Amino acid sequence: MELRENVIIPLGYGKYVRSDKIVAIEPIEEERGPGRRTRVYIEDMKTPMIASRTENSILASIVEIPREVLEATAAMELLQDILDDLERIGPMLRASIKKEAELDLNKIEKRIEEILKHEIELESR
Known part of the structure; x- marks a missing residue:
């Protein structure tokens, strides 16, 4: 993969940075949510910027990636976003959704985690 130089990369919520100024990206594990997905370390900045986009989507923007890989990355990012949202739904609402819509959010959440x-x-091999 080659770095795309002099390309402006959106980080979300009106934040942008030049692709060749990004020195590291780190997924946020704790306190992750909308508006808080990734720490982006930028050349000459003491503290990282907080991006609302995932590390995979930022990486896809800063490097040349084959279309197939990009599509798979987008699908995995979507699943991660859905999982993040599902984790916010409390047990009472889950029970109501299961009863009213016959939709088992616990089962969906577990399946997404497995995927x-x-x-x-696969990526670590």
């Missing part, structure tokens, strides 16, 4: 875990295992 994401499998994808991580």
Whole structure:
């Protein structure tokens, strides 16, 4: 993969940075949510910027990636976003949704976790 130089990369919520100024990206694990997905370390800045985009979407913007990989990355990012949102739904609302819509959010959440875990295992090989 080659770095795309002099390209402006959106970080979300009106934040932009030049692609060749990004020195590191780090997913936020704790306190992650809308508007808080990734720490972006930028050349000559003491503290990282907080991006609302995931590390995969930022990485896809700063490097040349084959279309197939980009599409798979977008799908995994979407699953991660759905999982983040599902984790916010409390037990009472989950029970109501299951009863009213016959939609088991716990089962969906577990399946997404399995898919994401499998994808991580494949990437680490």
